[in-house]
Structure formats: C-alpha cells, structure tokens
Amino acid sequence: MKLLLSRAIAVLVLSILLVTGLVVFGINYVNKASTWAQYPVNAHLYRDGLLKVSGKIYDRKGNILFQIQDGKKKFSTNKSVRTSLMHATGDLYGNVSTGAQVAFRGRLSGWNIINGAYRFNLKNNTQGHDLKLTLDSDLCVTAYNALNGRKGTVGVYNYKTGEIICMVSSPSFDPENPPDVSKDSEKYSGVYLNRLLSAVYTPGSVFKLITAEAAIDNIANITDAVYHCEGEIEINGVMVTCPSKHGDVTLEKALAHSCNVAFGQIALELGGKTLQKYAEKAGFNKELKIDGIDIAKGTAEISDAEGGDLAWAGIGQYTLTANPLKMMAYAGAIANGGIGVQPRLIYKDDNSLIPNLSLNKRVLNEDTAQTLGKMMRNAVITSYGEDNYKGLNLCAKSGTAEVGEDKRPHSWFVGYMEREDYPLAFVVVVENGGSGSKVAGQVASTVIKKAVSN
C-alpha cells in the first residue's frame, strides 16, 4: 500500500488547501469583522439603518454630548454646545464621516471581536458602550464663538498626554435642528468637513518653523549668520517680497518678523531634498490616524524645486498644503523637547490592560526643539505683542498664506504655552481672515485664556 499512500497525498493536499482557506478567512475576519458587523442592515445593531442602541458620548467633564433615548437621537441640551461640537459628535444622519457617531460606531454599538453583537440580556439590555471624549465642551463653545461665523478651525491639545481638548470647525449648525444646507451653499460650504482633521490649507509663514528647523540642523553657525533684506529679492527672475525692508536679520529676527527674503535664501541654501525631508518628518505626505480616524495628509513636493520655486516653498507657499492638526502636533513636539505625542480623542482607552506608549516618537532633535522654541517665544515678545498674551508664556508663529490675487489670505496662528500646569499646543486657521498674528492670533488668545482660566 506504499504506492497508494504516495498517491493519497492528493487528499492531503486538498486538506491543506482547506486549512489555508480557513486561515485566509481568519485573517479577513480579524481585519474586517468590525466593518462587516457595522453594515447598517445588521439587525443585531441597526433598525432602519440607525443604531438600535448606542452608548452615550460624554465630554471630558462628563457632560452628555449624544445619546439615543427611546430610539431618538439626542444631543446636548445646550444649543451652543450642540453647534460647537457638531463635528465631534456628528449630525443626525451620519454626514460627518469623522464624527464620533460614525468613526466610533463600532464602540458605541457595543460590538467587539470576542463577543460580537452579543450583550448580556440581549432582549432587554439597551446599554451600548459609552464613550468619553477628551474634549472640553466649554472651551469648544468659546473657540466656536471666537471664530464668530468666519470659516476656519481651532484645535488645542495637551502636548504631554495627547488629549485634544478643543476641536471646532466652522461653519457648523445645530444638529438637532439641521438647516437646509443646499439653500445657502456659500454659507455652508464644506459644513460636513471637520476642518481640523480633514482640511488642508496653504501653510504660509507657519511653514517657516520647518525651514528654520532644517536650517538649525544643517547650516553651520546659523544662529550667528546675518541675512540682508531690502524688502525684495530676485531669484532666477522670480521676485520674493517682504511687506517692509527688514535690513540685517538673524534667523531669530527673521522668524519673528517673518522675513521672506531671509527664508527664501535659507531655503536655497538647504536645497529641495533637505527641505522635503524635514517636511515629511513634520508629517507632510504621511498617513496619520487618531483613534482610527484618518487625518488629511497635506502635501509637500519640493524635492525637485529650484530657484524661485524653492524660495517660495521655504516660506510656505509654492504647492505646499498643510493640515491644521498636523501643524498643531508639530508645535506640540517642539514644546515637548522634540518628542511628538500622538493626539487622541477618546478619553481613556480602558479596553486593554497594556498601555500603548509606542505612539510617542521623536520629531525634532532635542536641542533644535529648544532653539526653535526660544525663537517662537521671541516672536511673541518682539512681534505679536506680549500684552495680548500676558502670563501665558506663549511661543508661537503666525502665518498669512496667500491664496490668490482676489482673495484675502488665510490667517494661521500655531504655538504652545511653555507652562507645566497647562502644557497646551494650539492651532487656529481663519479662512481668508487676513493677517495671521492679528486675526488668528486674536482667536488663539481668547481660547487659550479660557483654557487656563478653568
């Protein structure tokens, strides 16, 4: 029977194929079971396409932001809170894809890979899994009001723990009384987009932080070097201009006064490849997920830029686009001695016993971060006006990003507080707001002051 045994291998091969198939299914299951179960026809979790039962969503202080009562979706009782946090919670119909109702629906529905949709006392148990966000709803209201109807976004996070305490995006609306957004498409353009997480803007001068970082690392004696600014400079036939003549400037002074001429020259000295490397280190072009939510990548394609293009890239124009949250995280990394702590939205991940510390990663050299931090502090004192930010120990960089001839520039303000009790980094973008330090800086001032008054 040896002969037959040698031929019976055919059956063994079949068996192995079956086991292989089972492994493939197992891998699919582990990776996709959550998506499968969340398909809205699943009668265990959904009725008429809406979650049958859902956990409550709380802010960090325990205020209820969202719940399902008697099959109806209920938001906060306070209209300003509802409106300011509409992008965080999501609206009635799941239009905001990054909203907690959609992004964390697996968790809210109570589904998990071990127990599936099973819940103890399945028929009567209406409890899903509650979800606590890191957001402070009072601060969000302040931020939303500070934007005062202008389109834009405000983000504040703790650069030591990663907790995002403020996340607002404007325009917004009261999710319990949704307007007909198609009627006023100008007013509600991009209303379902959480601008902090999903939008990208031309960074303008806030990108100078990255150029400065690259310069500190790569150009010898950069802190002593002096650049001369005549208000404009011609590079290969392309004009780079400054609002005024800055005269002789050091790197520190150039950053404080946002001297385009100096930074254009520095960019040329660095070269496209180096600048590209530093942009990517700061998160451009890179995939980033916070608690599973995809963050807009932002683009930097400056490896091959030369001459005037490269100079404009060094001052944050050219083809660069930046995501506000990533710029905020970059400022946070500067504040945290070069170590970037991954921002997060879920208050405490109490699902697993093993803490995940691997999300912290070095973004800048420690010394470079310190030098850059001092320059940002200097910028606040000498340029933005310490009076506006009294006692905050603020380090910041403004940006006024040109977006076309006939439009007012986007207004950026990025920075952090150098305070042990309030280790907060922030970003403000006001679309077509005008001057960065004046418009976005004003919003930032209001929000930060509110944050430290708590």
Add this chain to the structure above:
Amino acid sequence: MKVISEFAQVFLERFQNVADKITEYISIFFINFEKFDYIYTHVVRIILPVLAATIFLRCIFPLLRNWKQNTALAYLHMPDGTKTPIRHWENSIGRSKLSDIVINLSFVSRTHAVITYRNGGWLISDLGSKGGVKVNNQVVEKSMPVNDGDTISIAGYDMILDLSGFSQNFDESNLSDEAKMPLYKKKILRTGLTFMLILLFQCLGGIQILASAGDELNKAVPLTLIMFIVVEYTCFVVFKSLGKRFMELELLTLFLCGLNLLILSSASPDSLYKQLGAIVAGIIAYFVLTLILSNLDLARKVKYLLVAGALGLLVLNLVLGETRFGAKNWINLGFITIQPMEFVKIAFVIAGTATLDKLLTTRNITYFIGFSGACIGVLVLIRDFGTAVVFFGAFLVIAFMRSGDWRTIALITAGAALGAITVISFIPYVASRFKAWGHVWEYADTSGFQQTRTMIYAASGGLFGVGGGNGYLKYIAAADTDLVFGVISEEWGILIAVMVFLIIVFYGIYAVFLTKGCRSSFYAIAACGAASMFLIQTALNVFGSVDILPLTGVTLPFVSNGGSSMMASWSLLAFIKSADHRIRPEKVDAHKRKGVRG
C-alpha cells in the same frame, strides 16, 4: 526606569478600571437574576465551545494513534535468512521503493508481481515481468495459488511462504496475540465518556433553543431532539456490542448531525422530523454498506449494481428533474422529493476503485472516465455547477490514485478549466454569480446578498455566538443549507463553526492516514474518494458563503439541511470506515495487564 514606572502607573490605572468593570458586570448579573434564559445563554455560550473542542480532541487522538495496525498476515523467508512480513491482502513485490515487499536486485522488475489473499487462500500474480515468476519451479502464466511452504521464485530470487502460526481466517476475533498485545500498554480514552460529552453538548444546546424560543416554541424541537438522543444511544449500544472497531468516527459524525438538528430547530423547525428520518435512514445505509464492504468479493460485485443504479438515476434526473434555486436537481417521487445526484456520489466513488493487481496490470481507466463524464455532463445540463465541481475534484483524486499519472491529470484539469470558462461566459446565470465573486460588498443587495449577510452575521456572533435561536441570518433564503457556516458562527460562535470545519478536514487526513494500513487498494481509493468529496463540498460551501470562492450552493456534509445529502454523506462515510481494519482495544482486567507489564 521612567518608562517602566510610567508603564506601571498606567497599568495600575487600567487594572483599576477593569476591576470596576467586573464589579459592575457582576451587579448587572444579579439584577437580572430572575431571567433564567439570559443567565443560561450567558453561561452556556462559553461552555459549548469548550465541550466541542474536548469532543473533537477526544475523538481524533484514538483514531490517529497507530495501534499496531499493520500486523503480519504471513511471512516470506528470504534467501538471506530474514523474514519479511506480509501485511496486506494485496502486496506488490518489486524493485521499486514503493513496493510493499522490496527486492532490490537488478533483474527484478520495478513492479514484478502481486501476492493477494482471495477467497480464503493466497494467490501470486505476475505483472508481466521480464524475469518471470515461478512457484515450486512451475512458471506462473498469469496467476497461481500458493500454500504454506511453497517456494516463490521472483526471477530466480527464491522466497518461502510461511503461513504457520497464522489463522487464515482473518476474522477480527482471532488475530494472533502479537496483534493484541501492545494495545494494553497504551492509555485509552474512554469512548463512553466521549459519547456522554456529545449528549451533554446536545442537551445544553437544546435547552438553549427552548430558552430563546420562549412561548413561540415549535413542539417538534424538543420531540426531535429527544428522539435523536434515543437514536444515538441505540447506535452506540449496537455498535459497542456488535462491532469491534473504533467508534470515534461515528461519534464525530453524530456530533455534526446533532448540530444540524440544533440549527434546524432555530432556522426551520418544520423540517425537523424529515431531517431526523434522513439521519436514521443514513445510519442504516451506513451499517449496511459497511457490512457489504467488509467482504471484498461481495463489494466488487455490488460495485456494478451501484453503477447501473446511478446511470438510471442520471436518466431519471434528466427526464423528471425540477428546478429549485436555479438548478434542475430535484425529482418528485410523489411522497418525497429527492436530489438524485447526491446518491450518484456513492456509486461514483465505488466506480473508481480497483484492487492492486488490477490497478497495476490495467492502467486503462476508460470506463471510469466515461462514467465520470456522464455524471458531470448531466450536472452541467441540469445547471448544478457546484456539484459538478465536487464530482470533478473527486474524479481527479481517484484517477490519480488509479494511475499515478499526474501529467494526464494536469491535462484533464486544463481541459476542464477551459470548458468551465466557456460555460461561465456563455450562460448568463452562471456569469452573474461570478460577477459578484471577490467584491460582494459592491453588490451587497443584489447578487452578493447572501454572502454579505453571512459575513455580517458571522461577525455578529463573535467567538461564542449570540446564543442558539437568537440569530437573524436564518431569515435569509437557503441559510440552513448554503449559508450554514454563517448560521453556526452567528448563533453558536465562530469557535464551534471552525470546529465543524476541522472535523471535516480531519475526515480527509484520516483517510490518508488509513491508506498505509489498508488491506486492499479498493478500500484506500474508496476512502480517499469519499473524503475528497467531503473536502470539496466543504470548501465550496464555507468559502462560497464568505466570498473566498464563488457561491455555488452545495451542502455542508452532515450539517446542512437536506435529506438526500444527509443519507449520501452517511453512505460515503462507510467508505472511509471500511478502510480502517484496526481492532478497538478492549478493557483488560487488572491482573492481566499486570502480567503483560511484568
């Protein structure tokens, strides 16, 4: 250090959190204490997978352990003074390493001769060798009987047949002591306990169904389950007293049948009585077939009868076939509807068998190819493509075991693939099924409806299921046949679903394992053919429902709803069983065991 302390701090914090959760959990538990069914499901859903795994392991270990399965039936005294045992009813002699009796001399042909046990005596057959075969100096033309003390000369290499000390009636009861002795030494897993665990599983599962159904209970559910347990118990007792072989194969299968009834209790309680009837009929068919197969000469005659019957069924199916779910694979006999192609499977497997002397002399398998062609042709005509694939896969396995010629097999496969592609592209009904394959989510509510629902609800069950009777997949068409893997995953948990899958994979491995000790190649081919049918059906059913393969609508053996399939599956199981000639170790009283050890 800082990292460690930070880690420890976070760990403690989380531990505190988990502790809180547990406290909260226990309190919820007590608040709901008056609700028996919730508590019951909560506990039983964890117990059942553990039970299933225990049953599985307790069944496969005795079957895969080598209980000295190849004891000698006779000896050959070699010229160099050594003794070579003859272990099978059919033994090839030759220079090839794959011969059962290897004579590594250049003038011996690769496969020179076969020595077989037929009708109570031994027979030597020349396989057309160059050197020739002589018995007591008499040239063997084709074949010649040999007796104790005869000299068999293989191209001048003389061996003496020694039958002394062997009863030549290979009844199980009077095997030589050598065959029995080693059995006492091994640890024996008690079959009775395994059987009790299976009954426990079914009882716990049955109560779960009753608990979840509440007031809407169909009376057929408890009645069928009780009757089934009576049937199982009868089987067990009959087997234990009559048979002397291992029972674990039957136990595994009864476990699957029990699961089949539990699924039906939830998904289609109206068909429970019919299904129980099919199980009983299947078990009877199994007994009868095993009995016939134990007599090789009888089995070889029955083979032709079965093939003739199968050809009749093919014609019947073509003439009387009714269409359900796109395939014309049903016939209505007035009082009952059957799927004739299920029964053709039995004839198909046995049609491919051959004894070793036939297998080595006539390479020609034209008749088998013709019969296979007829079966597969009819299946294509009635548009039952899934079953066609099952037949074709089994055909490849059997044809390879018959011929060992993988080149021809590859050629046939290529030809068939070409044919299949032609069929797929010309028949819109098939093409539409293939269109969704691989991206069913894009067709989630049309042609991918069944697959997406299977995945949705399989994922809803988690590891332990939502509890028997609490599922939703059962409301989808054909859930208890084509999507049964999903139903098990949803209601009983993916762990038990995987266990079911592994039991069927085990049938395959077991058939291969048995091949080595088979008395005749007839049994080896039949076992491997039957096992490959189980394997391919399982692959098509399970992988089809979760979009790894196209959904073709074949049944999962022993688990899907369907009487014909159930009966055919039990019959196919008889082929696997018949390849196992080993004797179950008997209980030995203490002093005898001691004596052996001493």
